[in-house]
Amino acid sequence: MSKNKFRPFWSYDVLKTQDWLNDLSFKGYKLIKVNPVLRIFQFNKSESENKKHIINYDKGLDGYPIYIKDGNDYTEICYTKNFYFLEQISDEPNSVPSYNDLVSRNRKIKYIVGQMLLFQIMLYSFFILIVIIFTLGIGSVTVESIPSNEVEYTTIEIMSAIAFILVNFGYFIIQIWMIYSFFRLRVSNRKLEVFCGDGIDMSFTIPKDTILTKEEIRKLRKEKKLIKKTKVAWFYSPDKIEDWLEQMELKGFNLIRMSKIGNSFYFKTGLPRNVKYHVDFQTKKGANYFSLNKESGWKLYFTSYSRFMAISVWGQEYTELVPKYYSDHETKVKHAKKYMWTYLAVFLPAILFVVLSIGMSITLFAYANFENISTWMILSPLIMLVLVVELLFFCFKVIRYYSRVKATEL
Amino acid sequence: MAKSIESLIPLSETAYYILLSLNVPRHGYGIIKYVEKLTGSRIKLGSGTVYTTLGKMSKVKVISVYQDRDRKTVYELTVEGSKLLELEINRIKIVYKDTLYQEGLFNEQK
Known part of the structure; x- marks a missing residue:
């Protein structure tokens, strides 16, 4: 049966x-x-x-x-x-x-659903914003309704109304499903990550032993034993930061940790060391990623939690032979290529969008009377232009990084 | 499977030695250590190279990934992987045979 x-x-x-x-x-x-x-x-x-x-x-x-x-x-x-x-x-x-594949599948679905939800929320808040602006600007928003017994509806009108309600109902169900999926997958993935060992081993991804309290940092800084250096937008040329860190180590500044977003570096003054640094980009970071690198002698200084900016900073002290994170040129170049394209995939559409916006503002000029041009109308294309230049500069930097990696021998 | 295993040939030296080391299931670091021993320290694989290559190999189902008792990730050759390795070994044998033959001719000329 x-x-x-x-x-x-x-x-x-x-x-x-x-x-x-x-x-x-x-x-x-x-x-x-x-x-x-x-x-x-x-x-x-x-x-x-x-x-x-x-x-x-x-x-x-x-x-x-x-x-x-x-x-x-x-x-x-x-x-x-x-x-x-x-x-x-x-x-x-x-x-x-190994639940690694399942976790990354769930993450992918969660990511897509999350993006759609975010878009929804943006749409709603935009709508609410408009209502608020109108209420503040005009003073009130009135919705007029005509008493229903005074109007006769045609069949088409009734049919389209029913269709409208059905479509909206379907839309509502889809939204409920998206919210359900998002939270369900989140809970499930947390459980699975523990099974994968991710949850257990993730503790060493945060360099806990090197985290100092604020008082300790203040004391060390006063004694000039600790220095903090901040680098802005270094992500676009990671090889240069590797060189810089290695040079700092040779001068006797030992990196102990980085800030949470990764823009600041904390150095302790000590003895000059030979350390090889590597900035790695991996979107599929599993527990085995950390354990493999750790076993191979690499020390983790930083890893980002976000999936998009999946950057980790590894360092290894050496005496004679320089340790290699990538032992072959092919993988090294492929890594740099992925690194470059991840940023370009975000920046290029953004540049296009801003350029289009500038174009729209310029066309607005053509229709405007010269009497009522506001400062905002002149200022906004200029701000956008600065943004475009900045984004192009980042693109240029990350492309330069790739060509440098490609040109250098291992 | 997206690609046929024949299209993966010839393998890079790194990929070849990784497959060659998988006569028994091994951990990622076990592969690095074994290849170093096998080649008399000629090849020291970088952990990044190994991680990326293993990821690529499991994607095309040449190796399979699971965990052992201690929840450490283990890699093992699949049937497809064994086939691929066999094809590559045969190819390298022919290369070796041709090399020896030509080397003999070059030496005669001297």
Whole structure:
């Protein structure tokens, strides 16, 4: 006897779905098949069992992963596109699934949904702002309504009204779904990150041992044992900051930490050291990223939490041989290319947008009477022009960085 | 899989040695250490290179990623990966054979 169960958002919180499946198998429902399109789980009635289910996501995998091959730890239940379902037999398996792929999938969905929500919020606040401006400017906003018994509606009008209500209702449902998805994925990802080891190992991503209290900093600065240097917009030529940091170390200024956004550097005065620095850009930072670098002797000075500006600063002290973060030219150049394009992808559309805005303001001039030109009308294109020049300068810097990396030998 | 494994050949020296070191499943740092030992310190892989290359390889399903008992990430060759390595080993064997033959001819001329 088989039974179907509908679970529409099962993939949002895989750990919860796992528990749900464990519960059902205890109640005597054995999982047979999963329909990913209809989100239907098919069960067979059998004896009550204490089973431990594992669900995982492996992008592009059509079948089962390699680590279950021995057959001592897991048995296969079923798989759908990218997802697979297992039953864990052994209590202490030799290998466990890595949830890294699942976390990055969830992050991607969360990011897209989050962006759409942000756009919605901006739209609403813009609307509210306009209402406020009008109320303040005109004094009041009146909405007039005509008594309904005085007007006769045609069929088309009624139909379009119903359609309008339906569309808005659908829109409302979509918004609810987006908010639900966003928060659900957030909760689920936090749990999964702990499973990945991210949550556990992330503690060493913050250089806690080098964080000083404000009093300590003040005391050290008074004794001239600590100096703080701030660099503005250094992200666009990371290789120059690497050189600068290395030079500072040679002069006896040892970097201890950086500020939270990464624009300030704290140095302690000490002995001259040979340290190799590397500014790394990685969008998919998993626990293994930090552990691999740490084991290879690199010390983390800074890592950004944001996914877009995924920059980490690593340093390694050496005596003779200069340690290499990238041991081959190809990967090094590819890294620089990714670095460059990430910034260009943001700056170029922004430049285009501002240039278009300048064009619009200039056309406004053509229609304006010379008597009522306000200072704002002259000032705003100028401000925008400065912005364009600045953005172009950043683009130029980041392109120069890439060409420098490309030209230099390893 | 987006690409056929044949299109990945020839592999870069880094990629080749990473695959070669995966005769048993290894951790990221284990790969670096093993390659260093295998090549007599000729090749010291940088952690950034290894991380990027491993990421690329798991994307094309040449290797598979999971975690061991201590929740440390482990990399293992997949069936596709073994096939790729075999193809590359055969290619390098031919290169080696041709090199030896030509080297002999060059030496005769001297």
